[in-house]
Amino acid sequence: MTTQTTARPANLKLLRASVALQTAAVFLQSVTSGLMMTLPYGHVLHSAGSYTLWVVTVVHVVAAVLAWRPGGxxxxxxxxxxxxxxxxxxxxxxxxxxxxxxxxxxxxxxxVASVVYLFKIRR
Known part of the structure; x- marks a missing residue:
């Protein structure tokens, strides 16, 4: 039982960090979409950001599972x-x-969904 109570705050911190990183990545994607329209290489930044966001979202799924199962x-x-x-x-x-x-x-x-969830999970 002591491992579960010590693991829970760490897993919750990982979940919060992954949601914050995901929200920042979604916001950066909106910035790179504007760059895509104004710069000749903007599409490269937007494309790289999209795959980065996908990987960050997979990390968010793993963090959510860890916060649920072993973290309680x-x-x-x-x-x-x-x-x-x-x-x-x-x-x-x-x-x-x-x-x-x-x-x-x-x-x-x-x-919008990512920002709302970030505020919800930080409470």
């Missing part, structure tokens, strides 16, 4: 992380196939 936290974090991963994957594909009508609104929704 709520499984609700896993559902949010898995849903966010599915939406980020759809976002990457909509960008690859130039589906701007889906890509831009989904990006805005992902930014």
């Amino acid at each position: 936290g709520s499984p609700q974090s896993i559902w949010f992380a898995a849903g966010f991963l599915a939406l980020i994957t759809a976002q990457v594909y909509s960008g690859l196939f130039h589906l701007t009508a889906l890509h831009v609104p989904l990006a805005a929704a992902l930014l």
Whole structure:
């Protein structure tokens, strides 16, 4: 029982850090989307950021599982992380196939969802 209580704060810190990193990456993607329209190499930055964001979201899923199972936290974090991963994957594909009508609104929704969840999880 002592390992579970000592592991819980560390796992929760990892979850909070991964959500904060994910939120920052989503925000940076909105910056690089603007750069993509103004700079000749902006698309390279936006593309690299999208794959980075996907990896950060996978880390968020792992952190959510660790905060739930060994940490004794709520499984609700896993559902949010898995849903966010599915939406980020759809976002990457909509960008690859130039589906701007889906890509831009989904990006805005992902930014809002990530910020709201960051504030929720920090409480």
